[in-house]
Amino acid sequence: AHGAPLRIDVQLDGETIKVGIWKVPVGRNSLILLDTNLPENSPQFRPITEQLYGGDRENRIRQEIVLGVGGARALEAMGLAPTVFHVNEGHSAFLLFERIRALMAGSGLSFKEAREAVWASSAFTTHTPVMAGNEYFDFALVTKYMEPYCKQMGLTMAEFLEIGKEETTSMGFCMTVVALRLCSFINAVSLLHRDTSRDMWHKIWPALPHYEIPIDGVTNGVHTCSWISHEHQKLYRKYLAKDYHGPDSVMDNCDWGKMTEVDDRDLWETHVIRKQKLVKLVRDRLKRQYQRLGSDRTVLDEAEQVLNPDFLTIGFARRFATYKRATLFMRNLERLLEIVTSEKLPVQFVVAGKAHPADTQGKEFIKAVAKLSMDKRFKGRVVFVEDYNMNVARYMVQGVDVWLNNPIRPLEASGTSGMKAAANGVLNLSVLDGWWAEGYSPEVGWSIGSPEVYNSDEERDYVESEAIYNLLQKVIAPLYYDRGPDGLPHGWIKMMKAAIRKLVPHFNTHRMVVEYYEKFYVHAHRATK
Numbered sequence: 101a102h103g104a105p106l107r108i109d110v111q112l113d114g115e116t117i118k119v120g121i122w123k124v125p126v127g128r129n130s131l132i133l134l135d136t137n138l139p140e141n142s143p144q145f146r147p148i149t150e151q152l153y154g155g156d157r158e159n160r161i162r163q164e165i166v167l168g169v170g171g172a173r174a175l176e177a178m179g180l181a182p183t184v185f186h187v188n189e190g191h192s193a194f195l196l197f198e199r200i201r202a203l204m205a206g207s208g209l210s211f212k213e214a215r216e217a218v219w220a221s222s223a224f225t226t227h228t229p230v231m232a233g234n235e236y237f238d239f240a241l242v243t244k245y246m247e248p249y250c251k252q253m254g255l256t257m258a259e260f261l262e263i264g265k266e267e268t269t270s271m272g273f274c275m276t277v278v279a280l281r282l283c284s285f286i287n288a289v290s291l292l293h294r295d296t297s298r299d300m301w302h303k304i305w306p307a308l309p310h311y312e313i314p315i316d317g318v319t320n321g322v323h324t325c326s327w328i329s330h331e332h333q334k335l336y337r338k339y340l341a342k343d344y345h346g347p348d349s350v351m352d353n354c355d356w357g358k359m360t361e362v363d364d365r366d367l368w369e370t371h372v373i374r375k376q377k378l379v380k381l382v383r384d385r386l387k388r389q390y391q392r393l394g395s396d397r398t399v400l401d402e403a404e405q406v407l408n409p410d411f412l413t414i415g416f417a418r419r420f421a422t423y424k425r426a427t428l429f430m431r432n433l434e435r436l437l438e439i440v441t442s443e444k445l446p447v448q449f450v451v452a453g454k455a456h457p458a459d460t461q462g463k464e465f466i467k468a469v470a471k472l473s474m475d476k477r478f479k480g481r482v483v484f485v486e487d488y489n490m491n492v493a494r495y496m497v498q499g500v501d502v503w504l505n506n507p508i509r510p511l512e513a514s515g516t517s518g519m520k521a522a523a524n525g526v527l528n529l530s531v532l533d534g535w536w537a538e539g540y541s542p543e544v545g546w547s548i549g550s551p552e553v554y555n556s557d558e559e560r561d562y563v564e565s566e567a568i569y570n571l572l573q574k575v576i577a578p579l580y581y582d583r584g585p586d587g588l589p590h591g592w593i594k595m596m597k598a599a600i601r602k603l604v605p606h607f608n609t610h611r612m613v614v615e616y617y618e619k620f621y622v623h624a625h626r627a628t629k
């Protein structure tokens with residue numbers, strides 16, 4: 101109001117620090133970022149917001165207090181008064197305490213009353229079935245930082261710690277547990293993940309039967325317009341437009357049921373254009389990779405030869421978290437070699453991804469794929485693209501024929517890259533985990549294994565890698581190379597159409613946001629009123 105930057109106060113370890121606010125327009129929304137790197141703050145507090153997951157446990161709890169407590173205060177300082185708060189993973193759960201505290205201070209409610217008001221107007225989404233993804237803090241650390249807040253809410257420290265404690269273990273103060281207890285609307289990110297989450301958190305509601313545990317499922321979606329190619333956008337507009345009046349999104353204007361009316365050649369040519377663009381991108385990037393390594397002319401020329409746009413192309417790109425098993429397709433190199441070098445039905449793999457800097461095994465996976473891509477026998481048939489980012493992801497989900505996804509079930513809570521692929525007519529070959537457990541049916545793609553329980557990790561990897569080889573060799577490649585007199589793979593195209601028709605209208609953010617709205621936000625809003 102006075103032309104000076106807006107600052108809010110957050111108490112940390114006996115000091116009051118200043119937090120700055122940045123407002124970034126994103127589409128029609130604003131993204132609000134918090135910043136502790138201000139000259140007003142003493143040096144030890146300035147780097148709090150410097151790096152995600154940077155620093156030690158102490159810095160981590162400081163980050164989460166800045167995010168949770170500071171986040172609520174930032175909204176208030178900006179004159180925003182939301183009626184509904186949505187906590188995304190446990191990391192921002194301190195927000196719930198700050199709201200309780202503010203309600204008590206502002207309207208004289210008791211802790212119990214304020215807690216109920218906050219509970220009734222808060223939603224929480226859990227994203228990971230991996231225990232390490234759920235954050236725990238030592239009780240001593242929580243006490244050090246939260247004691248002053250605790251006093252303001254009229255709680256003893258023991259009462260406060262109880263809210264983040266599980267009944268049976270004392271691994272510490274769990275941010276997920278806090279959110280589960282203080283939010284009335286809770287969801288996992290797919291239907292299978294809902295069931296997994298109920299198993300995981302049954303201990304919070306020990307008296308309830310499994311089906312009554314209050315964790316719902318809202319399956320993730322992708323923002324379709326952001327992930328389809330311009331060529332696909334044009335094609336969909338041509339065939340599927342309802343009555344197109346303006347620059348609205350394809351999600352508002354397309355009747356996906358009309359996919360059956362799309363001309364086979366039109367769809368195939370659109371796909372081939374994207375495939376050629378992917379091949380060009382991969383060659384350009386490989387050349388730069390080799391140049392950086394100081395490779396000679398002959399090697400650079402080789403980069404011009406990798407990938408054949410006419411060959412069946414399998415894509416795999418994501419974070420190299422170990423549970424995603426990026427190297428599963430390499431488990432039997434003899435068989436892989438046989439598949440990629442087949443005279444009649446050749447197959448090629450494009451792989452990309454990054455590992456978390458602290459994930460040693462994830463980095464080993466990258467090394468293994470990179471090494472295989474240099475192996476003379478596999479040259480040009482298994483390609484690793486460095487420096488994975490959203491641009492590479494876009495080219496890949498738009499330009500390969502098949503999207504491979506082989507996480508260890510049920511660790512992939514949802515997965516989204518396969519949805520991006522489907523929106524571009526790319527067929528999914530995936531373990532029945534996350535979204536694919538809902539999306540899969542035989543006319544739209546392939547499943548790796550069935551939801552079986554294995555005797556050992558070894559057995560699981562063997563069975564599922566064999567399934568990949570068998571499907572590729574006996575089902576997928578034969579269908580891909582089965583061409584009509586016009587040169588088109590009509591059976592394949594039929595599957596592409598079915599996949600787009602069935603998957604795109606459901607696995608998108610429009611449907612997802614409506615579901616959050618109808619299941620949670622409307623009710624939470626009414627509760628606040």
Ligand SMILES: *Cc1c(COP(=O)(O)O)cnc(C)c1O
Pocket residue numbers: 417418419488489490493494514515516517518520
């Ligand atoms: C979509 C996307 C992801 C997530 O993919 P998953 O299938 O959920 O693992 C990761 N990184 C980038 C760059 C993406 O575009």
